[in-house]
Amino acid sequence: xxxxxxxxxxxxxxxxxxxxxxxxRWQRLGLEGSILVAVARATGQLLLVGLGLGLxxxxxxxxxxxxxWVAGIILFAAVTxxxxxxxxxxLFRVAVVAQVLTAAVSLGVIFGLSIFPLExxxxxxxxxxxxxxxxxxxxxAARRLVEEFTDKRDELxxxxxxxxxxxxxxxxxxxxxxxxxxxxxxxxxxxxxxxFLPGAMTGLVLAGVDPLDAVLVQLALMLLILxxxxxxxxxxxxxxxxxxxxxxxxxxPLLRKSEG
Amino acid sequence: MATGDPLFTFxxxxxxxxxxxxxxxxxxxxxxRAVTVVVGASGSxxxxxxxxxxxxxxxxTGTVRFRGQDLExxxxxxxxxxxxxxxxxxxxxxxxxxQNLLVARDGLSDTDSGALLExxxxxxxxxxxxxxxxxxxxxxxxxxxRTLATMPEVLLADEATSSLDPEATxxxxxxxxxxxxxGIPVIWVTxxxxxxxxxxxxxxxxxxxxxxxxx
Numbered sequence: 001x002x003x004x005x006x007x008x009x010x011x012x013x014x015x016x017x018x019x020x021x022x023x024x025r026w027q028r029l030g031l032e033g034s035i036l037v038a039v040a041r042a043t044g045q046l047l048l049v050g051l052g053l054g055l056x057x058x059x060x061x062x063x064x065x066x067x068x069w070v071a072g073i074i075l076f077a078a079v080t081x082x083x084x085x086x087x088x089x090x091l092f093r094v095a096v097v098a099q100v101l102t103a104a105v106s107l108g109v110i111f112g113l114s115i116f117p118l119e120x121x122x123x124x125x126x127x128x129x130x131x132x133x134x135x136x137x138x139x140x141a142a143r144r145l146v147e148e149f150t151d152k153r154d155e156l157x158x159x160x161x162x163x164x165x166x167x168x169x170x171x172x173x174x175x176x177x178x179x180x181x182x183x184x185x186x187x188x189x190x191x192x193x194x195x196f197l198p199g200a201m202t203g204l205v206l207a208g209v210d211p212l213d214a215v216l217v218q219l220a221l222m223l224l225i226l227x228x229x230x231x232x233x234x235x236x237x238x239x240x241x242x243x244x245x246x247x248x249x250x251x252x253p254l255l256r257k258s259e260g
Numbered sequence: 261m262a263t264g265d266p267l268f269t270f271x272x273x274x275x276x277x278x279x280x281x282x283x284x285x286x287x288x289x290x291x292x293r294a295v296t297v298v299v300g301a302s303g304s305x306x307x308x309x310x311x312x313x314x315x316x317x318x319x320x321t322g323t324v325r326f327r328g329q330d331l332e333x334x335x336x337x338x339x340x341x342x343x344x345x346x347x348x349x350x351x352x353x354x355x356x357x358x359q360n361l362l363v364a365r366d367g368l369s370d371t372d373s374g375a376l377l378e379x380x381x382x383x384x385x386x387x388x389x390x391x392x393x394x395x396x397x398x399x400x401x402x403x404x405x406r407t408l409a410t411m412p413e414v415l416l417a418d419e420a421t422s423s424l425d426p427e428a429t430x431x432x433x434x435x436x437x438x439x440x441x442x443g444i445p446v447i448w449v450t451x452x453x454x455x456x457x458x459x460x461x462x463x464x465x466x467x468x469x470x471x472x473x474x475x
Binding site: 120140154155157158159160162164165172248249250253 | 314320340341347349382403433
């Protein structure tokens with residue numbers, strides 16, 4: 001196999017979508033519309049990305065275009081995080097800082113230690129993989145943070161009422177949030193190769209690269225993704241956690257319930 | 261500590277949250293060395309009044325003073341340790357009773373922890389028990405011991421008996437009176453007017469954010 005997919009092949013893969021829609025109808029899940037929208041959106045988005053990548057990855061394209069692409073990913077990710085947890089004030093800025101730090105650490109290691117050569121063909125896809133996984137963890141952290149601070153509001157206020165500093169009052173709950181945000185990536189790192197073959201490796205094998213070389217590339221990426229997830233989860237949890245307190249050490253009004 | 265000043269003073273205090281007035285133009289003096297019971301229906305603003313006293317709320321307008329000092333200018337953490345608070349529902353933290361007490365005062369010895377538990381009618385056998393497995397009454401008394409670990413000068417109780425059975429309620433009321441007798445004034449928020457007869461030296465009613473002194 002040379003990794004090429006022709007139009008007929010793509011149409012054939014749609015058979016699986018027909019099956020998914022059929023199951024939804026049969027079981028009256030009401031998901032037919034969602035499935036079709038998901039397929040249409042994925043197709044449109046990927047075609048657009050393909051066109052964009054074609055420009056960015058062209059032989060004569062300057063590297064700055066690739067960096068702009070990375071900046072675009074960061075901004076899009078930050079907007080997504082903010083939309084998923086709108087109760088946290090100022091989350092957009094926290095998410096931007098978290099993604100920038102994640103990119104700086106991960107890309108610094110990859111290109112600083114020459115794991116991959118710094119060129120558009122490596123910068124764009126590697127950034128996408130690392131920041132994409134970081135996005136999932138950032139969203140998980142932000143949403144869990146809101147849930148934890150809502151569920152444990154009484155305990156948090158009891159700690160504040162004992163004269164605890166906000167950082168000390170929040171620490172036990174932030175630990176829970178961090179664990180929640182990082183666990184899926186840790187579990188998926190444990191299961192890699194046994195349960196599933198990850199994307200980069202699959203892509204390389206499909207494109208005809210020697211499987212052992214593909215494994216080495218994937219291993220480097222998995223470790224960097226894990227590091228990126230740890231970075232983004234920590235920055236989002238600690239940064240957003242602080243924004244749930246006022247400067248005079250109260251919980252932000254959004255989280256208060258009505259009182260007697 | 262300033263002497264001669266009232267315990268708390270409200271001067272033209274108003275509080276608005278989400279566009280809704282919770283307290284309206286409150287002028288009030290809370291006496292020292294007494295149990296002051298604050299009664300009112302759910303949503304009347306009585307808990308808000310109490311939360312202003314340890315800066316879990318801040319007034320939109322006006323001034324709240326503690327022994328003459330404007331609460332705007334206090335160190336909030338130090339103030340909260342001086343003005344302890346017991347909440348409506350018991351709030352045991354994860355871990356043992358000992359660990360709960362250590363949150364309130366770092367380095368507290370087992371002897372001092374045992375003495376605190378004894379003060380609220382528990383014994384030092386509770387120290388190693390998981391705090392979240394205590395009964396409602398035991399948990400609320402453990403929370404009182406935890407609050408007392410900061411050595412507060414005042415105790416605020418926000419409907420602290422509302423989730424307790426009559427026996428546990430009586431026990432906590434007795435503890436409130438005992439605290440007053442050793443010089444720790446208590447401000448006791450409740451929805452049960454009969455608690456005025458049982459424990460109040462002074463009583464205040466809050467209705468739709470407005471305050472009326474009953475006795």
